Amino acid sequence: MHAFNYHKASSVADATAKLAASDDGRLLAGGQTLIAAMKMRLSAPSDLVDLAGIAELRGIKVDASSATVGAMTTHATVAASPEIKKAIPALALLASEIGDPMVRNIGTMGGSVANNDPAADYPAAVLGLGATVLTSKRKIPADKFFTAMYETALEPGEIITSIAFPVPKRAGYSKFKNPASRYALVGVFVADTANGIRVAVTGAGPCVFRLPELEKALGKSFSPDAVNGIKVPATNLNADIHASAEYRAHLITVMAKRAVSQILSK
């Protein structure tokens, strides 16, 4: 990879200042996406600001209505957290299926959400649960956060500090894994929330999206059969050597059914 200047930040304010002082600096969270990209020279920041030393960015706080996860909390921590398993088991399940055990030991929720890979899992949970992304500057609701492929509402220099998930009545996540990379070819998060049913789909399109038609159908009848007869259009869905757009459109309804069955089986 190309050379860069390395800075270890002592606080969010320190990280913000170091980013601002750099030519073309980037934040380093777990590095599981960034380091790989830098190795291939797809990314070549002038400076890396390491967030690993900021203790306030780690941790999980759960109360009756909300589960808040620090941006530098690893996937393994979320997957193993007794509080998350109790409050939002679908979130712990989702985290336990990201990548592989080694990726989960160092990859972080903030890093994943800020990157917004079209096949990442967390965006489906953030959008599916209607979570709020808390940053160094403001609070961004999920519906406004994910804007395009690898793009979010974050402004330059803005740092995710934590993500607050409202505790749903019940939720489930089902993912059709790419057999080689284990990324989501299609992943569907279904949540029965205080504001109705939410369905978020990752992997299928350039960016995570909701399916109002599926949400209405499940609102009327929360069963796998409610999905029958719904055909998701293949327009604007991803097509590559792993799956055509039509196949992804089909997988969306299959994974939605599985997520609903998962919820009902508990």
Added chain:
Amino acid sequence: MSVRLSMTVNGKPVNADVEPRTLLVDFIRDTLRLTGTHIGCDTAQCGACTIHMNGKAVKCCNMLAVQAQGSTVVTIEGLAKADGTMHPMQAAFRDHHGLQCGYCTPGMVMSAIDLLKRHPHPNEQQIRAELDGNLCRCTGYHNIVRAVQAAAEA
């Protein structure tokens, strides 16, 4: 730019000056001359580079050496006792022929040790799922799974 790095590797303190872009795997292999940790793919998929950092399995080809600052690192060379007695996982791989060319093996062993720490009594399905991040081109995984099962029962 040069960064002062210090960590503990296989029980011994290590101090060095590194360029920030030095990968942890290159630091371990080229600077520390611990070549038991292998580079199999360079895209962080194969797991041959798996080591333990602060007790957790990580792929060190996908990390900067500076990310290990102040940490405790254990590589495959750090498993056996000073008198050469193998770690039970190493012995299980030997006993159950869990390797052919041996290239993936250090990563498999490090990964399997982490696996048993988190799931002391895994079933076959769990072993296969938890070794998701370690690819083997020789064995078809069958004897690797047997080795881990044997180590779990030991």
